[in-house]
Structure formats: structure tokens, C-alpha cells
Amino acid sequence: MTALGLRPRTARALQKLELGGTAKAARVVSVDRGRLLMVDDGTGPIPAVVSGTVRHRGREATAFPVTGDWVALDGDRVLAVLPRVGLLQRPTPTGPEPLVAHVDLVLVAHALAEDRAVDRLPRFTALAAAAGVPVVVLLTKADLLDDVEAEKAQLSFELGGAKVLAVSSATGLGLDAVRALIPIGTTAAVLGASGAGKSTLANALLGEDRQKTGAVREDDGRGRHITVRRDLLALPDGGLLIDTPGLRTVGVRGDVRAAFQDIAALAGECRFADCAHEQEPGCAVQEAIGDGRLAASRFATFLSLDAEAASVAARETAGRRKAGSGRRPRDGAPAGGWRHAD
Ligand SMILES: Nc1nc2c(ncn2[C@@H]2O[C@H](COP(=O)(O)OP(=O)(O)OP(=O)(O)O)[C@@H](O)[C@H]2O)c(=O)[nH]1
Numbered sequence: 001m002t003a004l005g006l007r008p009r010t011a012r013a014l015q016k017l018e019l020g021g022t023a024k025a026a027r028v029v030s031v032d033r034g035r036l037l038m039v040d041d042g043t044g045p046i047p048a049v050v051s052g053t054v055r056h057r058g059r060e061a062t063a064f065p066v067t068g069d070w071v072a073l074d075g076d077r078v079l080a081v082l083p084r085v086g087l088l089q090r091p092t093p094t095g096p097e098p099l100v101a102h103v104d105l106v107l108v109a110h111a112l113a114e115d116r117a118v119d120r121l122p123r124f125t126a127l128a129a130a131a132g133v134p135v136v137v138l139l140t141k142a143d144l145l146d147d148v149e150a151e152k153a154q155l156s157f158e159l160g161g162a163k164v165l166a167v168s169s170a171t172g173l174g175l176d177a178v179r180a181l182i183p184i185g186t187t188a189a190v191l192g193a194s195g196a197g198k199s200t201l202a203n204a205l206l207g208e209d210r211q212k213t214g215a216v217r218e219d220d221g222r223g224r225h226i227t228v229r230r231d232l233l234a235l236p237d238g239g240l241l242i243d244t245p246g247l248r249t250v251g252v253r254g255d256v257r258a259a260f261q262d263i264a265a266l267a268g269e270c271r272f273a274d275c276a277h278e279q280e281p282g283c284a285v286q287e288a289i290g291d292g293r294l295a296a297s298r299f300a301t302f303l304s305l306d307a308e309a310a311s312v313a314a315r316e317t318a319g320r321r322k323a324g325s326g327r328r329p330r331d332g333a334p335a336g337g338w339r340h341a342d
């Protein structure tokens with residue numbers, strides 16, 4: 001893996017496209033409508049646009065690039081999006097919306113001192129779980145808490161034993177621990193509600209005011225600076241950080257159990273395979289709540305997200321039936337294909 005996180009598999013996928021000598025792999029730093037900023041392992045940010053020609057079909061090749069994507073770049077033209085791993089997608093009424101790609105770790109920021117409602121956090125962890133990306137919860141603004149260790153333990157309990165790190169951009173608490181999570185070449189995405197302290201944390205990790213510089217720099221220091229508001233940032237230690245704007249609404253989609261493996265494991269121990277975890281005898285979930293191993297609030301959150309995902313699935317099935325009479329695009333490519341750069 002290179003400093004920018006290019007994996008051999010992704011590099012091979014580029015070779016397979018056989019685009020010719022001048023096409024190279026480059027990574028998307030930011031997307032501003034049709035305008036992209038790219039980096040590769042030799043150059044600083046380069047502006048690029050998406051090619052109007054769909055040269056290669058397939059799911060990724062016809063997708064519009066998102067921050068973190070690896071693409072085939074020829075001059076200033078993006079020819080194809082290379083196969084994605086670690087793709088964070090937000091469920092929307094019209095289907096999943098890709099947010100960022102090639103993410104190795106999701107950091108969910110939550111300022112417990114200002115927001116006691118932790119039941120929204122599993123929405124973020126579900127988003128990561130759906131992408132198969134590990135999660136660490138950041139208890140931000142820890143300087144505003146009286147008993148950080150106790151709050152951290154409580155938060156971890158309420159999140160089913162999630163890994164929680166207490167951090168403060170104000171005092172520097174926990175910043176080294178966060179840095180250690182993002183070694184050279186790995187990409188972490190910070191998710192969380194607006195005001196959770198994500199951008200301040202990004203600045204603290206960068207060691208500079210991102211608003212002024214916001215630059216992705218090559219680790220050899222040759223790269224140029226360019227101001228971007230957010231997106232893929234190169235940390236001084238070589239890790240890559242994607243700061244995302246606060247997501248106001250995060251829906252859930254698919255099987256939410258991936259984000260509730262603690263509950264799924266308990267449910268596997270219930271006496272009845274079809275246990276509804278209400279008042280059945282031998283219910284391992286209710287037993288765990290009873291003896292304090294599982295937070296009742298977590299189980300309640302699970303039930304509500306599970307119900308939400310089920311209703312989304314039902315809506316999508318109904319929508320597909322309605323659209324079923326329409327023509328299917330060739331090669332299974334999504335209708336619409338490239339969104340052209342202006
Ligand atoms: N006391 C304290 N305040 C903090 C800390 N980190 C951030 N803040 C304050 O919290 C507020 C919000 O911080 P931001 O970093 O802008 O939050 P954000 O999550 O990036 O918000 P969005 O960009 O809207 O998603 C600002 O007023 C920060 O100064 C911290 O560690 N301690």
C-alpha cells in the first residue's frame with residue numbers, strides 16, 4: 001500500500017482497464033459539483049473533470065466519483081472509477097448515496113457533554129457496519145466532562161461495548177491515540193452530528209488551521225497547497241483523514257444486526273429460535289438486560305432501527321415493482337450512467 005492508500009488490487013484493476021500509457025491511478029481529494037481535486041503518489045492536488053465518454057461499463061465505472069475514490073485519470077479527465085472498498089453510503093429514499101470510498105476506519109464523533117442522546121450513534125455505526133468498516137467512537141470535548149473515565153465507560157456500555165476514545169481538541173487529550181489509529185496509508189472518515197467537533201479535531205490532528213490551508217500534501221513535502229473546505233486531508237504522520245460535514249439525517253437500510261452484534265449474539269442464545277425478546281421464557285436478551293450486561297436503551301434503539309430498516313425495505317420493494325415494467329439498462333449499468341461535468 002502506498003502513502004495515499006493505493007492497494008495492489010486497485011492498481012491491478014487499473015491495468016485491467018487497458019487504458020493506455022498516460023492513464024494513471026489518482027485519488028479524489030474533494031468533489032465540488034462537477035469539479036474534482038485529485039492527488040496521486042507524485043503530485044499535489046490537480047483539478048479534474050469526469051470524462052463524458054463511458055469507456056468501461058460496470059458498477060464502479062459508471063459511478064460518479066466521491067471523496068476517497070481511486071480513479072483512472074488521464075491528464076485532467078477521470079476515465080473510470082476503480083473498484084471500491086470501504087464505501088460509506090447513506091440510505092436515501094431513492095437508494096444508497098455514496099459518501100466516501102476506500103475508508104479503513106470510521107471515527108464517530110460525539111460530544112457527550114453537550115448531547116446526552118446517544119441513541120443516534122448506532123445510525124453512524126450501522127453505516128460503517130454496512131460497509132464492513134471498523135468503528136471507534138470519539139467522545140469529543142472531553143475537557144467539558146467532570147469524570148471522563150466514568151462517562152467513557154458508560155458510553156461504551158450504552159453502545160454495546162463499542163471502542164470509545166475520549167478526546168479533546170482543546171487540551172490535546174487523546175489526540176495521540178487517534179493518530180495511532182491512522183497509520184501511514186490508511187484512511188479514516190470522521191462522521192457525527194453537526195457541532196460534534198469534527199473539524200476542530202481535524203485541525204488539531206493537522207496541527208494547523210485547515211480553514212486557511214486545508215491542503216493535502218504529499219509526504220515528501222513537494223506538493224502544493226490548495227485550499228479546500230473539507231475532504232481528504234493528509235495528516236503529518238502520513239495517515240489520511242476525511243472530515244465530513246455533519247449529517248443531519250442518517251437513515252438505516254438493510255440488515256442492521258451488523259451494527260448490533262452484541263444483541264445478535266445474545267439472540268442466538270435464546271431458548272426459542274423465533275424469540276421476539278419480549279416475555280418468552282429463556283430469552284437471553286431480556287436476561288442480559290435484567291442483570292445489567294445489556295443496556296435497555298440499546299435494545300430499544302435496535303428495535304426501532306430494525307423496524308425502520310424493514311419499512312425502508314418494504315418501500316423499496318414496492319418501488320421496484322412499480323418500476324419493473326421499465327426497460328433495464330444494458331450490462332446492469334445503473335440508468336443515467338455518468339453525470340457529466342459541466
Ligand atoms: N470545549 C471544547 N470545545 C470544542 C472542542 N472541539 C470543538 N469544540 C467547539 O465545538 C464547536 C463545534 O466544533 P466543530 O469542529 O465546528 O464541529 P463539527 O462537528 O465540525 O461541526 P459541522 O462542521 O457542523 O459538522 C466549536 O465552537 C468548537 O470550538 C473541544 O475539544 N473542547
Ligand SMILES: [Zn+2]
Pocket residue numbers: 267270271275276277278280282283284285286
Ligand atoms: Zn429472546
